[in-house]
Amino acid sequence: MVRQLVALAGLWCFALPQVQAQDRPGVELAPVETSDIISEVSLNGTVNALRTSELSTAVAGLVEDVRVETGDRVARGDLLVGLDDEQAEFELASARAEASEALARLEEAQRRLAEARSVGAGRNIAATEVSARESEVAATEAALARLRAEEKRRQVVLDRHRIEAPFDGVVSDRISDLGEWVTPGDQLLTLVDTTNLRLDFRVPQDYYQRITDDSRLLVQARGADQKPVPVTIESLVPVSDPQARTFLIRATAPEDLNVLPGMAVQATLRVSTGERGLTVSRDAINRYPDGRITVWIAEAVDEDLYEVREKRVEVGSGFDNRMEILSGLEGDEEVVIRGNESLEEGARVRLAERGSR
Structure with a gap:
């Protein structure tokens, strides 16, 4: 009987640390990184068609044939309006x-x-x-x-008595009608190319010198419930608006961005500040009502066991799910990015997952 009690006590002592480890809160860690500091600026823009033509006639004549209505989609070479020939x-x-x-x-x-x-x-x-x-x-x-x-x-x-579509597009307006007499230069209809769209944005002049090939532009239609789509900056117009002190950047609208000519779009422009600094994941940041901003630093105690302590930090700009750390960290720490909601100073936690960022 005594031997059995001794054996049970030994098993309990052996299992106790494992039970305690399982009861400790699990956290996800990510290292503090040194990276380029990115500045973000919010922009409002407009979707413009690459080609918008107000079609007219080169000869005088009587409108005899009208093949399209407003909203019709046409292909290049299609007959739109015919004059009495x-x-x-x-x-x-x-x-x-x-x-x-x-x-x-x-x-x-x-x-x-x-x-x-x-x-x-x-x-x-x-x-x-x-x-x-x-x-x-x-x-x-x-x-x-x-x-x-x-x-x-x-x-x-x-x-020239046949007015044909010069490119694929949509008839946005039709002015002429059957029986009307038209003369050279009279506008008959408006054709808009809805497949080749450009996104035009006005950017503050302070960012002109900082835009490079590595700059990123993330766009989404205003009011649309969709994730921002990265687009390529096609051109940078080196002429500033003297009134607004802004310049024009133009991007090509990708196919997965569901927009039409004339629609409003919003974008986030990310440009490098030319500086490098410490950054952490946004999920590592804890903000308090009194204005304090902290992160939880995890220090290894065992293979999967860590002790955490809270460290007050000063943050700078935020970008791409990262926050710049101006002071408070050295750069070689690991911070808690998941499970940091209810930690206590000096608590021991187990590693549930290790993040790359």
Whole structure:
């Protein structure tokens, strides 16, 4: 009996540390890092179409055919508006007939010249006659060239009675209607390219010199419930608005950003300050009503056992889920980023997970 009690006591003593370890709160740790300090600025911008055309006519005429309505999507080359082209067709047919007539005269002149040359000048035909026939061929060739040019001009005039889409897009406004007389320069409709969109933002001039190829721009549609999407800064316009002291940056809208021309967008611009400093995860920061800001530092006691102590810190700017630490840390510590809600000074905790940041 005594032996059994001794054995049970030994087992209890052996298991007690394991039970105590399991009862200790589990925390996740992450190292304090030295990294580039990033400055963030919030921007408001607008979605603009790369191409917006107010289509007009190059010839005067009566609107005879209207193929589109506001909101219709069209492809390049689609007929949008047609003008009455009956007279233009007749004029083209007349020009073609005149060109055909001139071609026939040229062929006859060339035949007569070849005949004169085959006989030979000075024998049965005068040399002046050969020269005259050569001049006739040259004049007829020139007349044919002029009439063919006129035929092409008439073809161009006829084609201009068709107003076609210069690119894929959406008809945002249609002004002309059937039966209206239009003249060159009159606006008929507006076509907007909705596939090639640009995001335009005005940035404070203080950031101009700090924007580099490594700068990041995160964009989301205003009021949209979606995560910010990283976009590429396409151009940086080196001209400042003298009134607002801002300059323009333009980015290409990615396909996964669901926006349309004219919509408002908001963005966060991240640029390097050119400095390096200590940073920790935002989750490591504890803020108190009295203004104190602290982090919990974990120091290893055993392989998976740590002792924590609270350290007051001064923070700087925040960026990319990180916070800059201005004072209070040395840089070689590990801080608690999960499970730090109810820790006590000097408490011992077990490692549940180790974070990389």
